[in-house]
Amino acid sequence: MKIKDLMIRDVTSALATCKLVDLIGILSRHKITGLPVVNNNQEVIGFISLHDIIRATLPNYLGIINSDSILSEFIQLSKSLKEYSQRPVEEFMRKNIITIDEDDNEVLAADLLIRNKIQGLPVLRDSKLVGIVTLTDICRVLMNNDENKNN
Amino acid sequence: MIGTITLNPAIDVILEVSNLKINHYNKVLNAHTTSGGKGINVSKAIRGYGRETIAVGFLGGGRGRMIEEELRGLGITTNFWHIEEKTRSNTIISDKKAGEHTLLSEPGPKITEYDLEMLKSIFYRVMSQCSAVTLSGSLPRGVPVNIYGDLISIAKERGVKTILNTSGEQFIKGLEKKPFLAKPDLRESNRVFGIKIDKERDAIKAAKEIVQRGAEIGVVSLEQEKDIIATRDEIWFAETDYHEIVNLIGAGDALIAGFAITLTEEGKNLEEAIKFSMACALASALREEEEFGSREEVEKCLQCVNVKRL
Numbered sequence: 001m002k003i004k005d006l007m008i009r010d011v012t013s014a015l016a017t018c019k020l021v022d023l024i025g026i027l028s029r030h031k032i033t034g035l036p037v038v039n040n041n042q043e044v045i046g047f048i049s050l051h052d053i054i055r056a057t058l059p060n061y062l063g064i065i066n067s068d069s070i071l072s073e074f075i076q077l078s079k080s081l082k083e084y085s086q087r088p089v090e091e092f093m094r095k096n097i098i099t100i101d102e103d104d105n106e107v108l109a110a111d112l113l114i115r116n117k118i119q120g121l122p123v124l125r126d127s128k129l130v131g132i133v134t135l136t137d138i139c140r141v142l143m144n145n146d147e148n149k150n151n
Numbered sequence: 152m153i154g155t156i157t158l159n160p161a162i163d164v165i166l167e168v169s170n171l172k173i174n175h176y177n178k179v180l181n182a183h184t185t186s187g188g189k190g191i192n193v194s195k196a197i198r199g200y201g202r203e204t205i206a207v208g209f210l211g212g213g214r215g216r217m218i219e220e221e222l223r224g225l226g227i228t229t230n231f232w233h234i235e236e237k238t239r240s241n242t243i244i245s246d247k248k249a250g251e252h253t254l255l256s257e258p259g260p261k262i263t264e265y266d267l268e269m270l271k272s273i274f275y276r277v278m279s280q281c282s283a284v285t286l287s288g289s290l291p292r293g294v295p296v297n298i299y300g301d302l303i304s305i306a307k308e309r310g311v312k313t314i315l316n317t318s319g320e321q322f323i324k325g326l327e328k329k330p331f332l333a334k335p336d337l338r339e340s341n342r343v344f345g346i347k348i349d350k351e352r353d354a355i356k357a358a359k360e361i362v363q364r365g366a367e368i369g370v371v372s373l374e375q376e377k378d379i380i381a382t383r384d385e386i387w388f389a390e391t392d393y394h395e396i397v398n399l400i401g402a403g404d405a406l407i408a409g410f411a412i413t414l415t416e417e418g419k420n421l422e423e424a425i426k427f428s429m430a431c432a433l434a435s436a437l438r439e440e441e442e443f444g445s446r447e448e449v450e451k452c453l454q455c456v457n458v459k460r461l
Contacts, residue, residue: 009228010219011205015272022269029233031216041279128280130228 157190196408212237236260259291283415299325329365
């Protein structure tokens with residue numbers, strides 16, 4: 001199956017110049033945790049997620065994810081978030097990101113998602129954003145395929 | 152890819168009744184909800200025919216997410232700006248016995264200047280993927296009447312053909328920026344430029360005026376199954392010879408979808424484009440449900456369309 005037949009056909013994205021406070025607004029209204037970052041021609045130039053922001057705002061991030069509480073760091077988090085709210089997305093986004101072409105298949109997508117431990121892959125056509133594919137979409141398709149075989 | 156913009160989308164609640172009595176208790180025989188708004192309808196008609204389309208506009212709250220889900224399920228690409236207030240709902244009372252449709256349309260949420268700025272930024276980016284864009288429908292609160300003019304300028308800057316289909320002041324203002332094709336929405340009032348559209352000659356006059364004001368093609372509906380199409384040198388008359396129309400809701404949007412497909416993606420001549428667009432409208436009008444004709448249905452309807460040059 002081709003990626004274009006199973007991707008989510010949504011191209012919600014942020015510009016690199018988008019302020020963090022505006023980005024959080026988009027994530028919260030769309031109820032998502034990350035977004036592709038594009039230029040004015042819809043070409044994907046990065047990816048920004050809540051984790052990227054938290055990682056940047058907490059110097060001791062790696063220590064925290066292995067401990068059982070962020071309480072000790074909470075004041076730092078709150079202070080940094082306020083400070084960073086007007087800074088642009090490009091300072092926090094991941095630039096070397098993995099993408100997939102709409103004509104590739106679900107096997108490659110699953111491989112990329114699992115091996116790189118990421119939730120979603122931006123889908124491209126001629127290097128422009130046309131959708132997003134997540135592990136959930138692939139699992140859904142694979143489960144339905146099995147169901148069809150059983151029937 | 153054909154873009155569509157819907158600034159004031161809605162959840163359409165369709166209630167089927169038999170013999171509606173005002174001021175009485177009425178039983179609803181059947182109820183269903185679907186996403187609506189003229190631009191969204193154009194996207195659905197384009198997708199029904201099997202072409203790619205991207206829907207842009209404002210959505211808000213749970214109703215907004217419901218619309219997004221439905222559109223993605225149909226294979227329509229979405230890129231909406233989510234606003235603070237909720238998307239409106241429209242109620243359509245379909246009286247099966249009387250064969251009448253009554254539409255109750257809510258005014259829509261409040262849009263801020265920030266929302267408008269964000270929408271224009273999205274629109275600019277999306278235009279890099281489109282060959283044509285349709286701008287149709289009413290405006291929610293807080294949106295200035297020159298919005299379609301601004302969006303037409305952005306689309307033209309990016310080399311995208313524009314189709315304007317709205318009413319009142321926003322139609323006149325949009326026309327100033329010279330869209331490729333313009334058609335006034337005459338559902339609320341059958342007047343445009345002060346011309347009351349009653350007879351064929353009124354529609355011709357209005358269509359010529361649209362071209363005079365800068366559009367390459369002017370389209371004016373006369374009654375509900377006839378259209379006048381004008382360019383600088385030609386005037387065409389189109390009608391369908393099929394009279395068992397079931398449902399006219401959305402037929403005008405299917406007509407616009409037809410023009411967007413033929414005039415931009417397929418590069419057909421005007422006569423072929425008119426025929427095809429009328430067939431799209433008829434295919435939609437023959438459907439009982441609030442859905443749009445498939446490729447097969449549109450192709451079948453082509454035989455029922457008569458087009459002549461005046």
